[in-house]
Amino acid sequence: MPLKSLPIDNLKDCTMARAASYDRDTALDAALSLFWDKGYHATSLKDLEASLKMKPGSIYAAFSSKENLYLLALDRYFNTSRDQVRAQMALADTPLDGLADHFRSYANLAPDATARQACMLTKTLVDTQKTDPVLARQTTKYLSEIRDEFAGIFEQAKQQGQLPADADPNRLARRFQANVTALRIEMHQGSPQNEIADLAEDMAQEVERLKV
Numbered sequence: 001m002p003l004k005s006l007p008i009d010n011l012k013d014c015t016m017a018r019a020a021s022y023d024r025d026t027a028l029d030a031a032l033s034l035f036w037d038k039g040y041h042a043t044s045l046k047d048l049e050a051s052l053k054m055k056p057g058s059i060y061a062a063f064s065s066k067e068n069l070y071l072l073a074l075d076r077y078f079n080t081s082r083d084q085v086r087a088q089m090a091l092a093d094t095p096l097d098g099l100a101d102h103f104r105s106y107a108n109l110a111p112d113a114t115a116r117q118a119c120m121l122t123k124t125l126v127d128t129q130k131t132d133p134v135l136a137r138q139t140t141k142y143l144s145e146i147r148d149e150f151a152g153i154f155e156q157a158k159q160q161g162q163l164p165a166d167a168d169p170n171r172l173a174r175r176f177q178a179n180v181t182a183l184r185i186e187m188h189q190g191s192p193q194n195e196i197a198d199l200a201e202d203m204a205q206e207v208e209r210l211k212v
Contacts, residue, residue: 027052032073036120039127040070077120078142095157100204107200118188122181147173162211179203
């Protein structure tokens with residue numbers, strides 16, 4: 001039987017169990033890939049056994065429950081995604097250029113890139129909003145934090161004079177996040193590459209047109 005789910009702040013502690021018998025990072029990467037592909041409810045214990053190469057007892061000893069393992073994978077996805085955005089912004093000449101480049105980067109993804117799937121956070125919210133309030137609540141928190149990240153970038157652009165004084169960074173961030181979600185859904189459903197590239201370019205130019 002799965003153990004009781006732990007608060008998100010305590011999740012990393014439970015993964016120290018049996019550290020010698022498994023590689024935590026490898027296991028979490030495998031879980032992330034599996035959960036992102038199949039979703040929380042569709043992923044079975046046998047799926048986890050095969051992907052993590054661990055027996056059920058070892059999985060529960062290391063991660064406490066399927067829900068806790070999913071939360072850890074979700075946390076890994078969130079932090080990786082945010083770090084990628086920050087790295088991209090650090091390379092850009094200006095904040096708005098960085099946001100425009102963010103759209104264009106999707107058009108350059110390899111055909112087998114995992115980022116061609118719909119966002120794991122979006123998929124999780126759809127999958128769990130009515131069935132698992134713990135996962136849905138944490139997913140909503142991550143989505144809000146990503147939107148805040150974008151709002152901070154727009155605020156930086158405003159402070160640098162790229163945006164007019166009356167621009168609303170939070171409103172712009174919400175729109176930007178919605179566009180990213182829409183673009184990734186287009187990729188997820190297998191839209192032709194030329195259409196993806198055109199859509200990404202349209203969204204990038206929309207950001208660039210915000211410049212004063």
